[in-house]
Amino acid sequence: MSTKAIARDCDQKSVDDCKHGEVVRLSDIVQQHHMNNVDHTIRDIHDILDSYYKVARKRFVVNVCMQAADHYLVTGPETPMKLFSLSWVNDLSDERLEEIVGEGRPSKRRRRQLQKEVEDLEAGKAVLLK
Known part of the structure; x- marks a missing residue:
């Protein structure tokens, strides 16, 4: 059903309600499609x-x-x-390989710091276990 047909149908089925103005009963416009x-x-x-x-x-x-x-x-x-063929990678020097795939400076610094902390903790553990 087109929008115009629905509007025309609503105009025909509208009733004047004193409280709300002109309204349409839901039962008048609901169509069931069995x-x-x-x-x-x-x-x-x-x-x-x-x-x-x-x-x-x-x-x-x-x-x-x-x-x-x-x-x-x-x-x-x-x-x-x-x-990155196998022969090309094997021909790289250690410095060049580190430059291409190695860790960045911040990562290296953090790794050294963590290794130092682990060594200090191991030394402290050895002292406590004596």
């Missing part, structure tokens, strides 16, 4: 398939993105990972 079992089953199956489609579509998009990232970044023919 469905037989076949129509109800069809609607249920449609709702289930629609829900499945929404989930499957999202999953498909995620899978395509993951495969594209894997192909272009890890396993493809022109992947940046090909730069």
Whole structure:
């Protein structure tokens, strides 16, 4: 039913209420749509398939993105990972390897500090156990 038809129907069924002005009784505008079992089953199956489609579509998009990232970044023919071949990494000096993959200065400083604390605690434990 169109909006105009609903408005026309409401105009015809409106009553003047002294307290609230012109109103329409809910029972006059509510329309019940009774469905037989076949129509109800069809609607249920449609709702289930629609829900499945929404989930499957999202999953498909995620899978395509993951495969594209894997192909272009890890396993493809022109992947940046090909730069790090085993022979190339083995030929690196210790200093160069540390420069490329080593920890940053703040991490190294924190690690030395924690190692010093562990040594101090071990020394304190040894004193207490004597």
